Amino acid sequence: MATRQTQFLARSLLTPAVGLLFIWMIVPLALTIYFSTLHYSLLDPGSEAFVGLENFRYFLTDPAFLASLENTLVLVGSVLALTIVLGIPLALLLDQPVVGRNFVRLMVIAPFFVMPTVSALVWKNLLMHPVSGLFAWLAKLVGLTPVDWFNDVPLFSVILIVAWQWLPFATLILLTALQSLDEEQKEAAEMDGASAISTFIYITLPHLARPITVVILIETIFLLTVFAEIFVTTGGGPGLQTTNIAFLIYSQALIQFDVGSASAGGLVAVVIANIVAFFLVRIVGRNLEA
Amino acid sequence: MARKSTTQRVVVSTIGAWFFGFLIFFPILWMVLASFKTELEAFAIPPSFLFFHWTTENYATVQERSDYLHHAMNSIIIAGGSTLIALLIAVPAAWSMAFSPTKRTKDILLWMLSTKMMPPVGVLVPIYLIYKTFGLLDSRIGLIFILCLGNLPIVIWMLFTYFKEIPRDILEAARMDGATIGRELIYVLTPMAIPGLASTMLLNLILAWNEAFWTLNLSTSAAAPLTVFIASYSSPEGLFWAKLSAASTLAIAPILVLGWFSQKQLVRGLTFGAVK
Amino acid sequence: ETTLTIATVNNGDMIRMQGLTSEFTKANPDISVKWVTLEENVLRQRVTTDIATKGGQFDVLTIGTYEVPIWAKKGWLVPLANLGADYDVADLLPKIRDAVSVDGKLYAAPFYGESSMVMYRTDLFDKAGLKMPEKPTWDFVIDAAKKLTDKNGGVYGICLRGKAGWGENMAFLSAMANSYGARWFDEKWEPQFNTPEWKTTLTTYVNLMKDAGPPGASSNGFNENLALFNAGKCAMWIDATVAASFVTNPKDSKVADKVGFALAPNTGLGKNANWLWAWSLAIPAGSKKADAAEKFIAWATSKDYTKLVASKEGWANVPPGTRTSLYANPEYLKAAPFAKMTLASIDAADPNKPTVKPVPYVGVQYAAIPEFQGIGTQVGQQFSAALAGSMTVDAALAAAQSATEREMKRAGYIK
Amino acid sequence: MGQITLQGVQKSFGPVHIIKGADLDIADGSFVVFVGPSGCGKTTLLRLIAGLEDVTGGSILIDGKNVVDTPPAKRGLSMVFQSYALYPHMSVRGNIGFGLKMAGLPKDEINRKVEAAAATLNLTPYLDRKPRELSGGQRQRVAIGRAIVREPKGFLFDEPLSNLDAALRVQMRIEVTRLQKQLGTTAIYVTHDQVEAMTMADKIVVLNAGKIEQYGSPLELYERPANLFVAGFIGSPKMNFVTGNSAAQQGAATIGVRPEHLKIERDGGGGWQGTIAVAEHLGSDTFLYVDAGPLGMLTARYIGELSLHAGDRVSLVPDPARIHRFDASGNAIRN
């Protein structure tokens, strides 16, 4: 427990971060709110006019909005599930005595090193292409019809690529967290007759609860704004199948350079992100305390 | 203190780890291989794995076309600088929230994260105007600043979790030993949190390294990092996979080296034996 | 000393120019040049933000025919009046010159120009006993595509763009629609996707791709199709004329010596499925280095530059599609078997009168209004869904129609 | 330097009151031992004095100055944590020397002092090991070393010898006392060991459930416990308490007799009769647990080996001069 002095000190050490982030949030936010009420096309500067909530109405009544909302949630949810479900065993595996451990770890983290556009291009053209991709070749090799990834399962394909990129993030955070698990606790569990699986469920997993929470929340923030992967692979199509909120804002607003609706879209995205975060915190947030 | 692991177990986990590691790494390996092929070979079906005509022609082209070192240096300065500054601000902040929590700590944490919820496209114009006004366009400082702020919530969050796992007693012992808070952070907390710090640093460095929205939009040439370099290799007219692969390989090389070294900081069981 | 910052797209010809800059700086020792080479979409976003906010980061911009009229009308571009005595503006191809001029004033200097055409495999045509006419009709193309398709052998009759995007599938589909007598908007800016012409176009396209196209077509763009064609997977490919130099380059193409060229198909209504595009260099208004910039532009788009490239890299690699004189040059015609067809294709497109019926806009495969990019992307998504089979043609057209109406209403073109 | 005063110190964790108003005056240079049942608040009180916790009420004075708002580092105290709290990433040398390093001493002086402390603590061979490579007792000694190597105004020891063997414990006990006297440092020492408490303390504080039950010299506590709790807590084995008739005869609600003040006679004598339930033979002592029927279990201690066994009948005669009398509310009755 802290004392008043440390608490005071703690507050003052927290201040720079809070202050900076506050400015970083409030200034663009204020400008964005302001712009969101304007008719403001970047291609037609000087024609700014106050239009009230028109930009919001326009953005929200877009028939693509609901579809993209759904896609966004599916994308975020699936990638989260995949990275956590695969990240935990992977982290555990990498925590084992493994010959050449440093090298294996590096291989596992590597996907995170590659810029999203590049990995999307590599996956799309060198691996997943139904005619000239490696997967198609492998499928034909074993006598299967190659999957037409971006045509038949476009959203899943995007999820796959994004999950591949974010798996290292989850793995590395969980792996690091495993380092602080006291060996003696595991020994105590073993003495208590716990099998490896029980030890995992009752000792390791609770220990990982907080890092998992962090992975979920941080990834969510990034996944809500996945854009490059979609733009490069499917351009949001076919139809609206891979259009998410971020892509929608981009295509409706930035390709069109309509600052007004970009701002409105941005604010809508903030609200959505907050709603998502709110529910996530309801689910996993108690791990943050104490 | 743990038991020596049986050879069998080592063998099993080694095989498993290498298998999955290779699986995950394969797309990148494939990309690296492509960077040594000709454009035509990069696309050949059936694909050639190792027995193709190895060529460094793509690298030569890339080097000839763009000043890799200039971009790499910018990337190192921008990503490194923003990560370091973020750490400097975040370590005290995370310490404060982990060891001196209040009722509002959770709210502050969530609020910090919420500052990252604003999609960059939504604020591009305001930021561009601000940067223009302050003459920060195409400056390293400007990019360091924006990436630092962008990553700050992430850094704080990650550090917060790692700090939470450190027994408070040990910090108190340092306090009793007459250490000021600053020294407590430097001599006691930081070394104990090395694995956490290393992974936080690595992950945020990569995030900054690969950040492609602000770096592309706020830099022109003087401060242009590797994202700009890469953007000049993706999807031009004509075949480009091999060249793009070469450029990407070059772009990830420095961070790969860094990844290798930060690896070693991920050692196990630092707090073991400290408290009972 | 003046330093010019030049924003350019990362296409092969531009990169070649970048490599040759030293020639320019040698001749103009008081000018140095910094390049910002970016991928097309990034470039567009980057340059637009900068010019609209008067950021002043660039002295020379690389922009397309889409932007030139829009930006020129806004007064964002400096008219190019001092390109020099020996520049010979009259030598520019008239269609291209029109596309980069507003009210008779040149606002950008075309660096290279392109249209679309049919590239086909002469060996496969011979084998099937088919002969490609100079000006094929869609009926012939469709028929040939079906005949040439050998899915088991991995050869597809025709490869066409399918990836959503105003510069991707919509570029092709707009041009194709033009040849079927369709148009984007009527004279009153009413969207026209509810017309039979569009329905025929899209139905034909979807059916053709279903029968004779490669799998994954709905995410294939220019690059994917180029790769397929070069790998020998396509019997025909209708796309940009610049592709001709790639598919005939033995370094990149397996089929370099087996490619023939033809005009983009038509339906006999007077319009071919030819589009028109030119990457051009322009100077943003307010640039303090306009003089130096204009000097550079004059150099980069001059006849001498063409000769320079020819002397260093061979005639086949000179920037095509901008000057009449090039197409009269026998050396070029010899080195570039596709030259004649390129010229014919460019001539066949008319941005000022792109469609059978009259339209209020300029631009062949786009409408040169600021709202088009967003609209084009949305419509492109619907059409790629139709191609992918996840939506019927009727539904896609209806969705496109309502989306376009919505945007046009918001932008104030229609009530 | 080193006079510590507590005035009405209180501490709660949320709704739970742990320390319920402690008043205490510790003279400069004296050695005070805190004893009390597990969980009574000893550690908490120590942490309050150290400044690691804020008081909920009351004030703490060091040398007359109220320090409730002074951070721990500035109070000039050093502490041995019950949980050791070693620095896991530092060697034994680094752990012991950390405080000196913080005080800005030159390197060689630090080394000299650390090595001297390590020699005192039998830690010399382990100077370059990390805590995780030490045994429990060795870790505890490092924690002690960390506290004694500095020259603070006061030592706070939280059960510093609990993991040491008897021989080492005696040695450490003597070392700590010697050092404390030599430096004239005030010391507060928490222990569960009766022998430690009795031999080291100038004064003992008996804590119970967050309250100070008695504060006095060891013999005072042994001979004149203020109440039933102190009487039962000080001394091992525990004092026997008898109520009812025997007590009433003495004009008390309860009387207490220590096991060592019960004379053991073979059955038939006077005193309290009973059957031996358990006989513990320590060699030097014999403890008899005698079932004395209505009086309950009585413990008696005999010096040396006594060949009595479970089941034997004995009679226990209390030394009349050593009988403690308590009133109904448990307070001692003084004549």
Add this chain to the structure above:
Amino acid sequence: MGQITLQGVQKSFGPVHIIKGADLDIADGSFVVFVGPSGCGKTTLLRLIAGLEDVTGGSILIDGKNVVDTPPAKRGLSMVFQSYALYPHMSVRGNIGFGLKMAGLPKDEINRKVEAAAATLNLTPYLDRKPRELSGGQRQRVAIGRAIVREPKGFLFDEPLSNLDAALRVQMRIEVTRLQKQLGTTAIYVTHDQVEAMTMADKIVVLNAGKIEQYGSPLELYERPANLFVAGFIGSPKMNFVTGNSAAQQGAATIGVRPEHLKIERDGGGGWQGTIAVAEHLGSDTFLYVDAGPLGMLTARYIGELSLHAGDRVSLVPDPARIHRFDASGNAIRN
């Protein structure tokens, strides 16, 4: 069930030999106490038996079966860790009940057992707290609870009572012994407390620097220590050793007399003369540390209060029947 045999067990950490060949035979249902100086290898030996460390050499048999390759969970032992090793995210209830849950017991039975154990350990009010909200002694009791609530083949206790107060310690000592006898479970118990060792053990193992010095019943060790080390280690205060003339007279290199076997006489009597250096008054006992000139420091113990003080001269007369004789190599000489 529960017979444990060690055959030439060795353990090294890298180049350091910690256990240097231990042979031991622990009968089913017996209570064996390990004692030895801090760092001698008690915890290590316990961990070897538990299976938490691999032996470097030798074998460990449980009920005649070599278990060196059996994982800890399968050896059917339960353990109290010296460092507690509680599960930080589980409540006290969860901690104690974890083993039962793993054994697949139904919920209400677990609850019943946990509550019974908690009652024994005075932990009932804390059942729903997390370990970090407990005092040191409470944590230790949780660790004990975790071990005893199951019914294993054997208990391994590593200094389980070190953080408890005297009263509780006596109570726990009795509880643990009762439980062990009742279940007939073999128990190995590490302690530094002489009283615990002497009272609880069926047999005591004296360890020194990784070697077993003696294995025998408590009284055997007290009365017939095999060598100087055991003689000095068992008994508190420590046995007095005298060399030189007095020893030679007895035909030994060294003779030893326990403090309680020295009769204290006012100066002038026979025996060894000396000056009191320190007099410790415990109430029940008085310890005299006597400077006996050429013989060195001698410790004497008097039962009860003795009003002698530092500086007084006394004479110490050894009980002739209680003199231990050792040869030059330190081994006991038996007549």
